Amino acid sequence: MDAFEGRYGNLVLLATAVGDGEEAVTPADLLAAIEARCGVLQSEVSIEVACPPHDLWLLFSTEEKCTVVLQSSMKFKCCRRWIQFQRWVRETRATPDALEYKTKLSLEGLPDQAWSTQSVKSVLKDLGGGLIEIIRPKNRRELEVMAWLRDPSKVGKMLDVEIVEPKLALCTDPPPQSVEEFVAVEMASSYGPSSPRKKKTLVYPVICHIKEVTDHGPLLAEDLPDAWLPNEGEDLTRTHKFSTRLGKVDGHED
Incomplete structure (x- = not known):
């Protein structure tokens, strides 16, 4: 480069x-x-x-x-x-990749088998973020996490989370019963990947609630009165808290 x-x-x-x-x-x-x-x-x-x-x-x-x-x-x-x-510069058409926003969010509907550090990291990676910690759950309905996000405003409220089936579930097809069946299976596999209908993953609908965002960036409002302007060197950290309701997509009417 x-x-x-x-x-x-x-x-x-x-x-x-x-x-x-x-x-x-x-x-x-x-x-x-x-x-x-x-x-x-x-x-x-x-x-x-x-x-x-x-x-x-x-x-x-x-x-x-x-x-x-x-x-x-x-x-x-x-x-x-x-x-x-x-x-032309190398940043042309690109956006900064920094994870600037410390965010508390919850995943409602994430299946029990995905309540692990690795699975949550995978979900957050798809959202453009990184895991800080998993908060001890209060119930089995939602999993709360702290994460760094690139832009919380771009996080979808409804997610399709794909979970790989456990290894035991990958051996559900019965073995060939005869030489003819064995040859037929081998010939079918030689022509390329199996049908997507046999993909060993499950897709779960998950509601994502953004509950709290810590913002360290500059004030974006313009023409503020002098009395409202921060002093030089003042810490501009701001915490924004949002109301959420279980079972509801945030921002949608009942």
């Missing part, structure tokens, strides 16, 4: 056609527009289709030509659409 970034960091731009125009921006059209608007020859630019939300990936022969085109961002149109340029 370092070598890739060192090679392309100052030579690549990502172009986005802004707006909902019906006319698509093609590489040939954009190269012609760049030459006419910026004076950069088409032979000095390599262009390819890029992944959304960007449209095109441009590699320039020199950093100077790359900068000239960058400075023309949103200053000309191509195919009746404004063209926005931005430098």
Whole structure:
């Protein structure tokens, strides 16, 4: 990655056609527009289709030509659409992976055989989080845990949790009773994986309740009165508690 970034960091731009125009921006059209608007020859630019939300990936022969085109961002149109340029960086299209929010949540409907550290870690991983501790359960209906989450607001309220069947359940098919049956089974298995109908897992519907979130981030509200603003260096840790009801998907009416 370092070598890739060192090679392309100052030579690549990502172009986005802004707006909902019906006319698509093609590489040939954009190269012609760049030459006419910026004076950069088409032979000095390599262009390819890029992944959304960007449209095109441009590699320039020199950093100077790359900068000239960058400075023309949103200053000309191509195919009746404004063209926005931005430098390529490795974080493009990615989101931070830090687990910033300490969260207390409960899993209602998680089967008894999944009340283990490994199973809970697997569930939290799918939610974009990591386990801190499993809280001693008060009943058999819900399992409370403390976890680090990347973004509690994106955690689904209804989860489909897939649990692998225990090893004893994997040996339920009767053994072949004859040579012909044995050959038939072997031939069937040689043609690829078995049908998904025979997948040895069970899927359980689980309600996820977010009960408490500890937020260490900056205040997002704007134009607050001076009296409400924190002092320099003040601890901004805030704990948000939410009301939940067993058997109900949070936020839904009865």
